[in-house]
Amino acid sequence: MSRKIIDGMPAPAMGTRLLKGFILLLICAVVIVPFIGIISTSVASPEQVNKAGGFVLFPDSVQWSAYASVLSGGVVTRSLFVSAGITVVGTLLSLTVTSMLGWALSRRSMVGNKFMIMLVLFSLLFTPGMIPTYLMVKQLGMLDSYWALIVPTMVSGFNVIVMRSFFSGIPAELIDAARMDGAGEWQIFRRIALPLSKAVMAVIGLFYAVGYWNSFFNAMLYLSDSAKWPLQLVLRTYVVNGTQLGEADLGALDAVLPPEPSIQMAILVIAIVPILLVYPFLQKHFAKGVMTGAVKG
């Protein structure tokens, strides 16, 4: 019996297909099982979590008490709004500055082009230390301000290079045609370059957005007022301090308790869900955007 031909190639034998299927299933399980565990533990009863040693895969019952604990008191809710604001404003500003810089650097006729590129590359290789950055933020008067969470990380050299590479790939004829029609640099950038770069903008926007959403360190350094803290820093105090909600080193209860796993897992879910919701809308641009920027110089 001859094998079925698919795309000019003989289809693999049943055994090979089963093996491949099994391996793929295993890889999927490695990703999915912990994720199910996170969700299950977050809704499992404290008794079951304790009995299982902190990780439940199949909850006996569904309880929302961990979420209620985390969301009560308004601290987490307030920080959710802070994070959302920082992410939206930061991403828009980052995209604006990055795309403009990327465009300028892609114009070989620009004076000082090479020097500017070197500067951007330099920032990739050498990052300023924690204390110099802190002093800079202080001198700019941004301590205890939301701008301290946006300005120091507004431009990423890597994203500028990707953007520049993409813009360099736009045919010169297209730009010449626009120029002949009377468009200036700004109009060419806005009317020609930007509409063509939706894919790369989506990808870089996602990079920036995830960066802003996940960042906690700058907030820890620059914001003394915990009412201004973003979500990730608030959640860090639940997870990293290793103390149970409301039962910390307090009063006569002078003890360091293990973190309540269900609360930690609820926190993970709260932190992941917003980014997870954005992902599907941008996914179609993802592969294309990264590839486009990456292979053209």
Next chain:
Amino acid sequence: MGVIAAFGAPLLTACGDGGIPAGANAGNASLPTFVKFPGVTADLPGTNAGVTDGYFTYPANPPKTTTGIPGDGKPITVMMPAAGAIPPAPDQNAYAQELNKRLGSELKVAWTPSADWSQKLATTIAGDQLPDVFNLLNETPDFPSMLEAKALDLTPYLAGDAIKKYPALANIPTESWRGAVFNGKIFGLPIPRGITTSRILYRREDILEQLGATAVPTSFAEFLELCETVTEPSKNRWALASLPMTFVQEMYQLPNNWSEHDGAFSHLFEHENMKAALEAGRQLVAAKVVNPDAFASAQAQYKKWFDAGTAVMVEDSLSAWQGFQRRGVAIPGFKMAAHPAPGADGGSGSFWLGDPNHSITAINKKSKDRVETILNVFNWLASPFGTEEDMLRQYGVEGLDYELDGSDPILTDQGTLEIKANPVYLTGSPATLYISQGEDAVRARHDAEEALVPLAVKDASNGLYSATASRTGAQQLKSMEALQNDIVQGRKPVSAWDAGVKDWQGKAGDKMRSEYEEAFAQLKNA
């Protein structure tokens, strides 16, 4: 607990001990006079040697012990680590509002996750942004110089009888004040912990009873036998959550890090029994009585194993007792105990005392004009157990944050959230033993303390400062910890220890020794 004191406990929890070495040349300063606060009478009185006062109930109708309002109406800025999750902001927190009202100066606290404390402190110092009051959770290199540059010398306000102006601060034991003295000056206020930072071996008595293995071992051989009896991997049960090296070293009567004899210092690494203790540790690991994931896990996980009964014994700080007990309420039949380490070949072992302080709090040099106000506020906050001030500080507002059951305050849901604003790492009263509605648990721990304290061994370097320990001690300690792990897990022979000690002596040990000896001589001659 100084970093050196952490040896023998390879994976310490991040919290529970601060990491500040005891002060330098403590004897050169006139330490504050200790005046015991005539407070409530303990149900189980403690001892001067270190046993903690035990209380079965919170004293009824706690008396008010301060008069007037300590603050000056202006806010006091504070930087300190967050004990757990951060509290609701003061505008949504009845507890914080009431506390600020009573203090008469709003405490404007900049909380920081304890894991990020070093970076926060370093940048804040570099940026000259230190607030009025700041906790010093971790040691920074050249600690005394940093304090000289940034912290206010409190000696004129607190030394000798001057402290009597602040009765609650005068109630803090002298042992704790030693840890706040550097270069002969009082540079901070201690957050006293008594003996509660010491490590002990907890036992799940309920499980041991079920297995008929309640006999307390009297030698290492019996301890190993007990471990083997209760370990049953098929039932997901191991004798030990982690390798209890402190307990093992106590069996071999090893010094609590540094020991002193006629002014000469020696370290536990160099002790003749150290290799025997390593061999004992190796035997425990080889006998497979330690949870196989122990070396890849941390203290928080060990606690969970102990709670779940996956581990029958766990080494942890004495302060973890209340936590185990409180969670144990939800575990049917839960019963816990702790015993001192027996001598390796019979007789008695020892009990290593932990640091008497959690950490210290310093006052900014720039806030000198407000120092008396700040000390008054600290005095209010350090009000001892059983006072009206302590009740408010620890439990908040009656009816909102807690309800009384008899005289015991029981936190409400609101209280559980709001009480996190308690500035625990600012200052405090001496440690007490009170477990809400847990008389049996209080008795059990008090009994354990009474058995442990007579065997207490202090770290001879306590109260002394070594610049080398401050700069490279932690790093060198890590190498020795790695070597210890290699040996107990059988990757290297016990004989490899000698070369490791030689290396440690060359890189840090000998210098530390001479610095401690010099500091000790100065202290003696002072």
